[in-house]
Amino acid sequence: MxxxxxxxxxxxxxxxxxxxxxxxxxxxxxxxxxxxPPEPPVRRRPGPQGPMPDAELVEAIKQVIIDSPFYGEGHRKVWARLRYKGIRTSKARGLRLMRERGGPSFSTILQPC
Incomplete structure (x- = not known):
């Protein structure tokens, strides 16, 4: 000592x-x-990461909503349009990203975060 x-x-x-x-x-x-003690690790969402980062997928969702002739789209229709464009993701991931940004309405999804 x-x-x-x-x-x-x-x-x-x-x-x-x-x-x-x-x-x-x-x-x-x-x-x-x-x-x-070491700093706790940064929490990520569980499970495998998709082939496309969340930020790019949000941009693709925004583009699908902009290209749509309707005012607002639900997550199922957005998911189907993404698959038609060749972007494969799960419905749950699309729903999560749309919910984080204010819902499926055209006016709320296009606002900056």
Whole structure:
């Protein structure tokens, strides 16, 4: 604990004696000697990642909604139009991305996040 050697015993002072003199608890000394815990990892959504990142898929969804002759599209119709364009994804992923951005309505999906 201490680099100072005792004159009477020719040994370094122990943790108990140093903590008693300094007025510290031994638990706090041992706690400070341990390395700090690592930062928790950034949470990602579970499961395999799709072939297209979420940002690109949102842009594709926006384009499908812009190209549609209707005011708003539901997630099923958007999913079907994406598949017709050759973009394969799950209905649940499309629904999640549309919900995160305000729903299937044309006016809310096209607003910046």
């Amino acid at each position: 201490s680099a100072v050697i005792s004159i009477s015993t020719d040994k370094s002072y122990g943790v108990s004696r140093v903590c008693r003199v300094w007025g510290l608890s031994r638990a706090s000394v041992y706690r400070d000697l341990q390395p700090s």
